Amino acid sequence: MAKKNALGRGLSALIDSEDEPSENSPYQRRLSGVAEIFLDTIDSNPYQPRTIFDQESLEELASSIKEIGIIQPITVRKSVNGRYQIISGERRLRATRLAGLLKIPAYLREAEDKNLLEMALVENIQREDLDAIEIAISYQRLIDECDLTQESLSQRVGKKRATVANYLRLLKLPAEIQLGIKDHNISMGHARSLVNIDDPKIQLKIYKKIINQELSVRKVEELVRKLGEEKEEVSDAPKIIPRDYEKLKDHLQKFFSSKVEFKRNNKGVGKIVIPFNSDDDLERIIAIFDKLNT
Numbered sequence: 001m002a003k004k005n006a007l008g009r010g011l012s013a014l015i016d017s018e019d020e021p022s023e024n025s026p027y028q029r030r031l032s033g034v035a036e037i038f039l040d041t042i043d044s045n046p047y048q049p050r051t052i053f054d055q056e057s058l059e060e061l062a063s064s065i066k067e068i069g070i071i072q073p074i075t076v077r078k079s080v081n082g083r084y085q086i087i088s089g090e091r092r093l094r095a096t097r098l099a100g101l102l103k104i105p106a107y108l109r110e111a112e113d114k115n116l117l118e119m120a121l122v123e124n125i126q127r128e129d130l131d132a133i134e135i136a137i138s139y140q141r142l143i144d145e146c147d148l149t150q151e152s153l154s155q156r157v158g159k160k161r162a163t164v165a166n167y168l169r170l171l172k173l174p175a176e177i178q179l180g181i182k183d184h185n186i187s188m189g190h191a192r193s194l195v196n197i198d199d200p201k202i203q204l205k206i207y208k209k210i211i212n213q214e215l216s217v218r219k220v221e222e223l224v225r226k227l228g229e230e231k232e233e234v235s236d237a238p239k240i241i242p243r244d245y246e247k248l249k250d251h252l253q254k255f256f257s258s259k260v261e262f263k264r265n266n267k268g269v270g271k272i273v274i275p276f277n278s279d280d281d282l283e284r285i286i287a288i289f290d291k292l293n294t
Contacts, residue, residue: 036103042084062098073105118146132188136167169195177207189217193224
């Protein structure tokens, strides 16, 4: 049975295996195998998008490394004066230092600065513990700093273009809501619904309602849909009705002996509303329609 690639299509396309570098990878470079490198010769990646590392998690990994060693080598490139610069595996590098080891196994790769940034960002995206905002920021950095389109980005990370677009839209939300996503106060489903609202004040109002009332994603979707329908009704009513329609409105009011509400938008879509004051008044209006059908 073929071993499943646990790295995911996006990451494996960038960080090739020791023996079988991908011929289709846009970052194919000559790999010189795995080498044992002294930790004090490895410098951090200046393009590392991850800045916060959980200390407790690092200590747990360090304990594991003491017991069974490094399972997955880090990836580095040669720097100057016999030094190396890490491309991926910053967390493993830090844990290895905590474990008190002097050396770490590493893949050697050639990479330019731009490719180094892109590989670091994509490697970061593939982590399972990233929140939606961290993913969105990494996507945006890949677009802005690596000159990628959403289409080429989706190919790099192995995601559908629509998925990439949904993450990027989260960055348009107010800062308070973005923080709420990072703190897991609301889910990605809640956030996708909030993005469909244009007014930041209304977004924040519903965001607080989600938290206070513990609203489900489906309930929020209903709220947003109703808001859209109400907005559409308001926008459908023009400030000025064309003269021909004013004449038609007057004609209908005389015909039904009742005030007629006439609404029409600029696309020619509208409706005619004939209000009634009582059940008897409704029967009178229905009787007029009955006469028209005879």
